[in-house]
Amino acid sequence: MEKLIFSRTSLFCSNYILVETLALVQRRLGMNAVKIFKDDVLSIIEIIWINENIHNEGMNLFISENKRKLSFVDCISFVTMKHYGINIAFTFDSHFFKEGFNCIP
Numbered sequence: 756m757e758k759l760i761f762s763r764t765s766l767f768c769s770n771y772i773l774v775e776t777l778a779l780v781q782r783r784l785g786m787n788a789v790k791i792f793k794d795d796v797l798s799i800i801e802i803i804w805i806n807e808n809i810h811n812e813g814m815n816l817f818i819s820e821n822k823r824k825l826s827f828v829d830c831i832s833f834v835t836m837k838h839y840g841i842n843i844a845f846t847f848d849s850h851f852f853k854e855g856f857n858c859i860p
Contacts, residue, residue, distance in 0.1 A: 759845060759859070766800045766845075769835050771828050773802060809834050825850055 759766060768776075780788050805813075813831035820830065829850050836844065836856065844851040845859045852858045 756845065760799060767803050767839070767841060768800045769803045769805055769832060771805055771831050773797075775828055803835055803839065805831060805835065809838060 777789060777792070780792050809831065813827065813834045816834060817825070817827045817830040829848065832844075832851070833854050833856075836842070843857045843859060847860075
């Protein structure tokens, strides 16, 4: 992440990922960590707001994939990334690699 920040690479995050991330940070680290995340991380990330079309396309992909361990938010992310021409993901989730995205780390 530090390398990405210093490289001045454009960073994007969907509001669906943001909801999952905030819940995780709050649960594991507390509200002070949420504030730090908001101030320090969200200030350098562009939020992509998921519209109805992307939501519906992600839902269709989620159902058609029929994989118990593939999340709905992953499917939304795949559709969003393809829609916006984003081909690199900062993730530890192997589903992104399997879907054909380049993954960091």
